[in-house]
Amino acid sequence: MRRPRTEAARASARDEGELIARVARQELQAFERLYRMYQPRLTRFLTTLLKRPQLIEEVLDDTMMVVWQTAANFRGSSKPSTWIFAIAYRKAYKAKLRWPDPVEDPENDTRVSTEPAPDEEVHHRRLHDSLVQAMDRLSPDHRAVVDLTYFHGMGYREIAEIVDCPVDTVKTRMFHARRRLKQAMPGSLADWL
Amino acid sequence: MADPKRSAAGPHDEAEELLPWYVTGQIDRADRARVERHLLSCGDCREQLAVERRLIDEFQAMTPEVESGWARLRGRIDMPVRAALPPPRQPFAELWALLTRPAVLALAVAQLAFVVIAGGALLSLSRPAYHVLGSVPVPADANLIVIFDPHTTEGEIRHALGSAGASIVGGPTAADAYLLHVAPAARQNSVAKLQADDNVQLAQPIDGVVR
Numbered sequence: 001m002r003r004p005r006t007e008a009a010r011a012s013a014r015d016e017g018e019l020i021a022r023v024a025r026q027e028l029q030a031f032e033r034l035y036r037m038y039q040p041r042l043t044r045f046l047t048t049l050l051k052r053p054q055l056i057e058e059v060l061d062d063t064m065m066v067v068w069q070t071a072a073n074f075r076g077s078s079k080p081s082t083w084i085f086a087i088a089y090r091k092a093y094k095a096k097l098r099w100p101d102p103v104e105d106p107e108n109d110t111r112v113s114t115e116p117a118p119d120e121e122v123h124h125r126r127l128h129d130s131l132v133q134a135m136d137r138l139s140p141d142h143r144a145v146v147d148l149t150y151f152h153g154m155g156y157r158e159i160a161e162i163v164d165c166p167v168d169t170v171k172t173r174m175f176h177a178r179r180r181l182k183q184a185m186p187g188s189l190a191d192w193l
Numbered sequence: 194m195a196d197p198k199r200s201a202a203g204p205h206d207e208a209e210e211l212l213p214w215y216v217t218g219q220i221d222r223a224d225r226a227r228v229e230r231h232l233l234s235c236g237d238c239r240e241q242l243a244v245e246r247r248l249i250d251e252f253q254a255m256t257p258e259v260e261s262g263w264a265r266l267r268g269r270i271d272m273p274v275r276a277a278l279p280p281p282r283q284p285f286a287e288l289w290a291l292l293t294r295p296a297v298l299a300l301a302v303a304q305l306a307f308v309v310i311a312g313g314a315l316l317s318l319s320r321p322a323y324h325v326l327g328s329v330p331v332p333a334d335a336n337l338i339v340i341f342d343p344h345t346t347e348g349e350i351r352h353a354l355g356s357a358g359a360s361i362v363g364g365p366t367a368a369d370a371y372l373l374h375v376a377p378a379a380r381q382n383s384v385a386k387l388q389a390d391d392n393v394q395l396a397q398p399i400d401g402v403v404r
Contacts, residue, residue, distance in 0.1 A: 028270070028362065029360065029362075031270075032263060032267075035263055035266060036263065039262065039263070057262060057265070060262065061262065061265065061266050061269060064266055065266070065269060065270075068270060127251065128251060128254075128255070131248075131251055131252075131255075132255070146252070147252070149213050149214065149217065149219075150213065150217075150248060150249050150252035150253070151252045151253055151255070153217050153218075153219060154219060155214055155217075155219030155220065155221075156211075156214055156219070156220075157221075158219070171210040171211070172210075174210070174213055175209070175210050178213065178245075178248070181248060182244060182248075
Protein backbone atom coordinates (compact mmCIF):
# COMPACT_ATOMS: atom_id res chain seq x y z
CA MET A 1 0.00 0.00 0.00
CA ARG A 2 1.21 3.51 -0.75
CA ARG A 3 1.15 6.69 1.21
CA PRO A 4 0.08 5.16 4.53
CA ARG A 5 -1.36 7.62 7.02
CA THR A 6 1.74 8.09 9.10
CA GLU A 7 2.74 10.10 12.13
CA ALA A 8 4.54 12.41 9.69
CA ALA A 9 1.26 13.13 7.87
CA ARG A 10 -0.45 13.94 11.17
CA ALA A 11 2.46 16.17 12.18
CA SER A 12 2.20 17.95 8.85
CA ALA A 13 -1.52 18.62 9.43
CA ARG A 14 -0.63 19.97 12.89
CA ASP A 15 2.02 22.27 11.42
CA GLU A 16 -0.41 23.50 8.82
CA GLY A 17 -2.98 24.12 11.55
CA GLU A 18 -0.47 26.28 13.40
CA LEU A 19 0.31 28.10 10.18
CA ILE A 20 -3.39 28.84 9.69
CA ALA A 21 -3.59 30.17 13.26
CA ARG A 22 -0.79 32.59 12.36
CA VAL A 23 -2.57 33.52 9.14
CA ALA A 24 -5.64 34.27 11.27
CA ARG A 25 -3.46 36.82 13.08
CA GLN A 26 -2.73 38.29 9.64
CA GLU A 27 0.92 37.26 9.63
CA LEU A 28 1.88 37.74 6.03
CA GLN A 29 4.98 35.55 6.20
CA ALA A 30 2.90 32.62 7.46
CA PHE A 31 0.42 33.21 4.66
CA GLU A 32 3.17 33.25 2.06
CA ARG A 33 4.46 29.93 3.40
CA LEU A 34 0.97 28.43 3.30
CA TYR A 35 0.48 29.78 -0.21
CA ARG A 36 3.72 28.24 -1.43
CA MET A 37 2.73 24.91 0.12
CA TYR A 38 -0.69 24.87 -1.48
CA GLN A 39 -0.20 26.66 -4.77
CA PRO A 40 1.13 23.64 -6.72
CA ARG A 41 -1.52 21.29 -5.30
CA LEU A 42 -4.40 23.71 -5.84
CA THR A 43 -3.21 24.59 -9.34
CA ARG A 44 -3.14 20.91 -10.16
CA PHE A 45 -6.63 20.39 -8.71
CA LEU A 46 -8.08 23.45 -10.45
CA THR A 47 -6.46 22.46 -13.73
CA THR A 48 -8.40 19.22 -13.46
CA LEU A 49 -11.65 21.08 -12.87
CA LEU A 50 -11.31 24.13 -15.11
CA LYS A 51 -10.10 24.38 -18.65
CA ARG A 52 -9.32 28.08 -18.89
CA PRO A 53 -5.82 28.97 -17.68
CA GLN A 54 -6.77 32.52 -16.70
CA LEU A 55 -9.68 31.14 -14.70
CA ILE A 56 -7.35 28.78 -12.82
CA GLU A 57 -5.23 31.70 -11.62
CA GLU A 58 -8.31 33.69 -10.68
CA VAL A 59 -9.89 30.85 -8.71
CA LEU A 60 -6.58 30.03 -7.03
CA ASP A 61 -6.22 33.63 -5.90
CA ASP A 62 -9.88 33.83 -4.82
CA THR A 63 -9.40 30.65 -2.80
CA MET A 64 -6.31 31.90 -1.04
CA MET A 65 -7.94 35.28 -0.39
CA VAL A 66 -10.76 33.46 1.40
CA VAL A 67 -8.13 31.60 3.42
CA TRP A 68 -6.45 34.91 4.28
CA GLN A 69 -9.71 36.60 5.23
CA THR A 70 -11.42 33.75 7.09
CA ALA A 71 -8.54 31.82 8.67
CA ALA A 72 -9.90 32.85 12.07
CA ASN A 73 -13.01 30.75 11.35
CA PHE A 74 -10.96 27.57 10.89
CA ARG A 75 -11.62 25.57 14.04
CA GLY A 76 -9.61 22.47 13.22
CA SER A 77 -12.59 20.13 13.06
CA SER A 78 -11.27 19.00 9.68
CA LYS A 79 -7.73 18.89 8.31
CA PRO A 80 -6.40 22.17 6.93
CA SER A 81 -6.10 20.56 3.48
CA THR A 82 -9.78 19.55 3.57
CA TRP A 83 -10.81 23.08 4.49
CA ILE A 84 -8.67 24.71 1.78
CA PHE A 85 -9.59 22.25 -0.97
CA ALA A 86 -13.28 22.62 -0.12
CA ILE A 87 -12.98 26.39 -0.60
CA ALA A 88 -11.20 25.81 -3.93
CA TYR A 89 -13.90 23.37 -5.05
CA ARG A 90 -16.70 25.82 -4.26
CA LYS A 91 -14.86 28.67 -5.97
CA ALA A 92 -14.21 26.52 -9.04
CA TYR A 93 -17.86 25.60 -9.21
CA LYS A 94 -18.98 29.21 -9.11
CA ALA A 95 -16.41 30.11 -11.77
CA LYS A 96 -17.67 27.30 -13.99
CA LEU A 97 -21.17 28.69 -13.84
CA ARG A 98 -19.85 32.00 -15.15
CA TRP A 99 -17.42 30.50 -17.69
CA PRO A 100 -18.42 27.11 -19.09
CA ASP A 101 -15.64 24.99 -20.59
CA PRO A 102 -14.35 26.28 -23.95
CA VAL A 103 -14.99 24.26 -27.08
CA GLU A 104 -12.17 21.77 -27.56
CA ASP A 105 -9.59 22.34 -30.28
CA PRO A 106 -10.43 19.50 -32.69
CA GLU A 107 -6.75 19.21 -33.72
CA ASN A 108 -5.73 18.59 -30.15
CA ASP A 109 -6.32 14.86 -30.33
CA THR A 110 -4.60 14.30 -33.63
CA ARG A 111 -1.50 16.46 -33.26
CA VAL A 112 1.49 14.16 -32.91
CA SER A 113 5.17 14.78 -32.47
CA THR A 114 7.39 14.04 -35.46
CA GLU A 115 10.32 13.13 -33.28
CA PRO A 116 11.17 9.45 -33.31
CA ALA A 117 10.65 7.78 -29.99
CA PRO A 118 11.42 4.36 -28.59
CA ASP A 119 8.56 1.88 -28.46
CA GLU A 120 8.18 2.13 -24.74
CA GLU A 121 7.97 5.89 -24.90
CA VAL A 122 5.39 5.73 -27.68
CA HIS A 123 3.39 3.27 -25.64
CA HIS A 124 3.61 5.42 -22.55
CA ARG A 125 2.61 8.52 -24.47
CA ARG A 126 -0.39 6.74 -25.96
CA LEU A 127 -1.49 5.67 -22.50
CA HIS A 128 -0.96 9.15 -21.13
CA ASP A 129 -2.88 10.81 -23.98
CA SER A 130 -5.73 8.32 -23.70
CA LEU A 131 -6.09 9.01 -19.99
CA VAL A 132 -5.98 12.77 -20.47
CA GLN A 133 -8.71 12.54 -23.11
CA ALA A 134 -10.79 10.19 -20.98
CA MET A 135 -10.48 12.58 -18.05
CA ASP A 136 -11.64 15.45 -20.27
CA ARG A 137 -14.76 13.52 -21.11
CA LEU A 138 -15.66 12.96 -17.46
CA SER A 139 -17.86 15.44 -15.63
CA PRO A 140 -16.08 17.93 -13.32
CA ASP A 141 -17.54 16.06 -10.31
CA HIS A 142 -15.93 12.83 -11.45
CA ARG A 143 -12.66 14.51 -12.39
CA ALA A 144 -12.45 16.07 -8.94
CA VAL A 145 -12.85 12.74 -7.18
CA VAL A 146 -10.29 11.04 -9.43
CA ASP A 147 -7.72 13.79 -8.96
CA LEU A 148 -8.20 14.01 -5.20
CA THR A 149 -7.83 10.23 -4.90
CA TYR A 150 -5.04 9.42 -7.34
CA PHE A 151 -2.94 12.55 -7.27
CA HIS A 152 -3.60 14.15 -3.90
CA GLY A 153 -3.87 10.82 -2.10
CA MET A 154 -7.00 11.75 -0.18
CA GLY A 155 -9.39 9.31 1.45
CA TYR A 156 -13.09 8.99 0.59
CA ARG A 157 -14.23 10.74 3.78
CA GLU A 158 -12.01 13.75 3.19
CA ILE A 159 -13.14 13.96 -0.44
CA ALA A 160 -16.79 13.78 0.66
CA GLU A 161 -16.18 16.81 2.89
CA ILE A 162 -14.43 18.72 0.12
CA VAL A 163 -17.06 18.15 -2.54
CA ASP A 164 -19.86 18.24 0.04
CA CYS A 165 -21.60 14.96 -0.74
CA PRO A 166 -22.16 11.60 0.99
CA VAL A 167 -19.24 9.17 1.19
CA ASP A 168 -21.16 6.61 -0.87
CA THR A 169 -21.51 9.15 -3.67
CA VAL A 170 -17.74 9.61 -3.70
CA LYS A 171 -17.27 5.86 -4.00
CA THR A 172 -19.86 5.63 -6.77
CA ARG A 173 -18.34 8.51 -8.72
CA MET A 174 -14.92 6.95 -8.43
CA PHE A 175 -16.26 3.57 -9.54
CA HIS A 176 -17.76 5.03 -12.71
CA ALA A 177 -14.76 7.23 -13.43
CA ARG A 178 -12.38 4.27 -13.12
CA ARG A 179 -14.51 2.24 -15.46
CA ARG A 180 -14.35 5.02 -18.07
CA LEU A 181 -10.62 5.46 -17.63
CA LYS A 182 -9.95 1.75 -17.97
CA GLN A 183 -12.10 1.57 -21.10
CA ALA A 184 -10.03 4.37 -22.58
CA MET A 185 -6.70 2.70 -21.94
CA PRO A 186 -5.31 1.43 -25.25
CA GLY A 187 -4.46 -2.22 -25.90
CA SER A 188 -5.12 -5.10 -23.58
CA LEU A 189 -4.62 -5.22 -19.87
CA ALA A 190 -1.31 -7.03 -20.29
CA ASP A 191 0.03 -4.22 -22.53
CA TRP A 192 0.13 -1.58 -19.88
CA LEU A 193 0.55 -3.52 -16.66
CA MET B 194 -24.55 12.34 -8.56
CA ALA B 195 -25.03 8.86 -7.20
CA ASP B 196 -26.09 6.26 -9.70
CA PRO B 197 -29.42 4.90 -8.52
CA LYS B 198 -29.05 1.86 -10.77
CA ARG B 199 -25.98 0.70 -8.96
CA SER B 200 -25.51 -0.07 -5.32
CA ALA B 201 -22.59 -1.78 -3.69
CA ALA B 202 -24.61 -4.67 -2.38
CA GLY B 203 -22.23 -7.63 -2.33
CA PRO B 204 -18.75 -8.02 -0.87
CA HIS B 205 -17.25 -7.96 -4.38
CA ASP B 206 -18.78 -4.58 -5.28
CA GLU B 207 -17.89 -3.14 -1.90
CA ALA B 208 -14.28 -4.24 -2.22
CA GLU B 209 -13.96 -3.14 -5.82
CA GLU B 210 -15.21 0.32 -4.94
CA LEU B 211 -12.64 0.64 -2.21
CA LEU B 212 -9.62 -0.53 -4.23
CA PRO B 213 -8.23 2.93 -5.12
CA TRP B 214 -8.08 3.93 -1.47
CA TYR B 215 -6.78 0.53 -0.45
CA VAL B 216 -3.85 1.14 -2.79
CA THR B 217 -3.22 4.71 -1.56
CA GLY B 218 -3.64 3.63 2.06
CA GLN B 219 -6.34 6.25 2.70
CA ILE B 220 -8.88 3.75 3.96
CA ASP B 221 -10.61 2.98 7.26
CA ARG B 222 -9.31 -0.01 9.18
CA ALA B 223 -12.57 -1.97 8.86
CA ASP B 224 -12.76 -1.30 5.12
CA ARG B 225 -9.17 -2.40 4.67
CA ALA B 226 -9.86 -5.67 6.46
CA ARG B 227 -12.93 -6.17 4.25
CA VAL B 228 -10.91 -5.60 1.07
CA GLU B 229 -8.11 -7.90 2.22
CA ARG B 230 -10.57 -10.67 3.06
CA HIS B 231 -12.12 -10.34 -0.37
CA LEU B 232 -8.79 -10.22 -2.23
CA LEU B 233 -7.91 -13.65 -0.89
CA SER B 234 -10.70 -15.20 -2.91
CA CYS B 235 -11.11 -12.84 -5.92
CA GLY B 236 -8.68 -12.99 -8.83
CA ASP B 237 -10.49 -10.15 -10.66
CA CYS B 238 -9.94 -7.76 -7.79
CA ARG B 239 -6.29 -8.78 -7.46
CA GLU B 240 -5.89 -7.93 -11.13
CA GLN B 241 -7.72 -4.64 -10.60
CA LEU B 242 -5.25 -3.82 -7.87
CA ALA B 243 -2.48 -3.79 -10.48
CA VAL B 244 -4.60 -1.53 -12.69
CA GLU B 245 -5.10 0.87 -9.80
CA ARG B 246 -1.37 1.05 -9.17
CA ARG B 247 -0.75 1.83 -12.81
CA LEU B 248 -3.42 4.54 -12.84
CA ILE B 249 -1.97 6.15 -9.74
CA ASP B 250 1.52 6.16 -11.31
CA GLU B 251 0.14 7.77 -14.43
CA PHE B 252 -1.79 10.44 -12.57
CA GLN B 253 1.08 11.28 -10.30
CA ALA B 254 3.28 11.80 -13.36
CA MET B 255 0.80 14.30 -14.84
CA THR B 256 2.01 17.30 -12.90
CA PRO B 257 1.29 20.54 -14.72
CA GLU B 258 3.79 23.36 -14.83
CA VAL B 259 3.12 25.69 -11.95
CA GLU B 260 4.07 29.31 -12.20
CA SER B 261 4.63 31.26 -9.04
CA GLY B 262 1.75 33.61 -8.43
CA TRP B 263 2.62 34.91 -5.00
CA ALA B 264 3.48 38.41 -6.25
CA ARG B 265 0.08 38.58 -7.98
CA LEU B 266 -1.80 37.54 -4.86
CA ARG B 267 0.34 39.75 -2.64
CA GLY B 268 -0.85 42.69 -4.73
CA ARG B 269 -4.46 41.85 -3.96
CA ILE B 270 -3.83 41.76 -0.23
CA ASP B 271 -2.44 45.28 -0.28
CA MET B 272 -5.46 47.11 -1.53
CA PRO B 273 -8.18 46.66 1.08
CA VAL B 274 -5.78 46.89 3.98
CA ARG B 275 -4.24 50.09 2.65
CA ALA B 276 -7.71 51.60 2.23
CA ALA B 277 -8.57 50.73 5.82
CA LEU B 278 -5.48 52.32 7.32
CA PRO B 279 -5.34 55.90 8.57
CA PRO B 280 -3.27 58.32 6.46
CA PRO B 281 0.45 57.68 6.95
CA ARG B 282 2.68 60.14 8.74
CA GLN B 283 3.91 62.89 6.53
CA PRO B 284 7.71 62.26 6.38
CA PHE B 285 7.23 58.64 5.63
CA ALA B 286 4.52 59.32 3.08
CA GLU B 287 6.89 61.63 1.27
CA LEU B 288 9.59 58.99 1.15
CA TRP B 289 7.16 56.40 -0.03
CA ALA B 290 5.68 58.67 -2.67
CA LEU B 291 9.14 59.40 -3.97
CA LEU B 292 10.15 55.76 -4.08
CA THR B 293 7.04 54.82 -5.94
CA ARG B 294 7.56 57.49 -8.65
CA PRO B 295 9.02 55.96 -11.83
CA ALA B 296 11.06 59.08 -12.53
CA VAL B 297 13.07 58.31 -9.44
CA LEU B 298 14.49 55.28 -11.14
CA ALA B 299 16.03 57.46 -13.81
CA LEU B 300 17.68 59.58 -11.18
CA ALA B 301 19.56 56.88 -9.37
CA VAL B 302 22.08 59.18 -7.74
CA ALA B 303 19.48 61.62 -6.49
CA GLN B 304 17.40 58.73 -5.22
CA LEU B 305 20.34 57.27 -3.36
CA ALA B 306 21.10 60.57 -1.71
CA PHE B 307 17.46 61.08 -0.80
CA VAL B 308 16.97 57.69 0.73
CA VAL B 309 20.08 58.06 2.86
CA ILE B 310 18.74 61.37 4.15
CA ALA B 311 15.25 59.98 4.52
CA GLY B 312 16.71 57.08 6.48
CA GLY B 313 17.69 59.63 9.11
CA ALA B 314 14.29 61.27 8.98
CA LEU B 315 12.72 57.90 9.69
CA LEU B 316 14.44 57.80 13.05
CA SER B 317 11.45 59.48 14.60
CA LEU B 318 8.90 57.06 13.20
CA SER B 319 7.32 54.55 15.52
CA ARG B 320 7.03 50.87 14.58
CA PRO B 321 3.34 50.85 13.59
CA ALA B 322 4.10 53.30 10.80
CA TYR B 323 6.04 50.60 8.99
CA HIS B 324 2.89 48.63 8.51
CA VAL B 325 2.12 51.05 5.75
CA LEU B 326 5.17 49.87 3.86
CA GLY B 327 3.69 46.45 3.31
CA SER B 328 0.19 47.80 3.64
CA VAL B 329 -0.67 45.02 6.04
CA PRO B 330 0.05 44.64 9.74
CA VAL B 331 3.22 42.66 9.17
CA PRO B 332 4.73 41.45 12.43
CA ALA B 333 8.14 41.04 10.82
CA ASP B 334 8.50 44.74 10.16
CA ALA B 335 10.52 46.14 7.32
CA ASN B 336 13.83 47.31 8.69
CA LEU B 337 15.88 47.52 5.52
CA ILE B 338 15.37 48.89 2.03
CA VAL B 339 17.15 47.63 -1.05
CA ILE B 340 17.26 48.56 -4.72
CA PHE B 341 18.74 46.06 -7.15
CA ASP B 342 20.30 46.87 -10.49
CA PRO B 343 17.52 46.57 -13.12
CA HIS B 344 19.41 43.76 -14.87
CA THR B 345 19.61 41.57 -11.77
CA THR B 346 18.05 38.17 -12.34
CA GLU B 347 15.50 36.60 -10.04
CA GLY B 348 18.08 33.97 -9.07
CA GLU B 349 20.63 36.63 -8.14
CA ILE B 350 18.06 38.46 -6.04
CA ARG B 351 17.14 35.26 -4.29
CA HIS B 352 20.81 34.51 -3.64
CA ALA B 353 21.50 38.02 -2.32
CA LEU B 354 18.48 37.86 0.01
CA GLY B 355 19.40 34.37 1.16
CA SER B 356 23.00 35.41 1.95
CA ALA B 357 21.75 38.39 3.91
CA GLY B 358 19.11 36.35 5.75
CA ALA B 359 16.48 38.77 4.45
CA SER B 360 12.88 38.27 3.43
CA ILE B 361 10.81 40.64 1.33
CA VAL B 362 7.93 42.24 3.21
CA GLY B 363 7.07 44.99 0.74
CA GLY B 364 7.59 46.18 -2.82
CA PRO B 365 8.65 46.20 -5.51
CA THR B 366 7.62 49.81 -5.90
CA ALA B 367 7.55 51.52 -9.28
CA ALA B 368 11.18 52.39 -8.56
CA ASP B 369 11.88 48.71 -7.89
CA ALA B 370 12.67 49.24 -4.23
CA TYR B 371 12.05 46.29 -1.92
CA LEU B 372 11.39 46.47 1.78
CA LEU B 373 13.09 43.73 3.70
CA HIS B 374 13.03 42.23 7.12
CA VAL B 375 16.20 40.86 8.66
CA ALA B 376 16.86 39.68 12.20
CA PRO B 377 17.48 42.94 14.11
CA ALA B 378 20.61 41.58 15.82
CA ALA B 379 22.16 40.65 12.47
CA ARG B 380 21.05 43.69 10.52
CA GLN B 381 24.41 45.42 10.36
CA ASN B 382 25.90 42.30 8.85
CA SER B 383 22.98 41.94 6.40
CA VAL B 384 23.34 45.55 5.27
CA ALA B 385 27.08 45.08 4.73
CA LYS B 386 26.49 41.91 2.71
CA LEU B 387 23.91 43.57 0.50
CA GLN B 388 26.03 46.67 0.02
CA ALA B 389 28.95 44.49 -1.06
CA ASP B 390 26.80 42.80 -3.69
CA ASP B 391 27.50 44.13 -7.19
CA ASN B 392 23.82 43.89 -8.09
CA VAL B 393 22.70 46.10 -5.23
CA GLN B 394 22.37 49.81 -5.95
CA LEU B 395 21.20 50.67 -2.50
CA ALA B 396 20.89 48.86 0.81
CA GLN B 397 19.97 50.95 3.80
CA PRO B 398 18.47 50.39 7.24
CA ILE B 399 15.22 52.31 7.36
CA ASP B 400 14.64 52.96 11.02
CA GLY B 401 18.07 54.50 11.40
CA VAL B 402 19.10 52.23 14.22
CA VAL B 403 21.79 49.84 13.02
CA ARG B 404 22.60 47.56 15.86
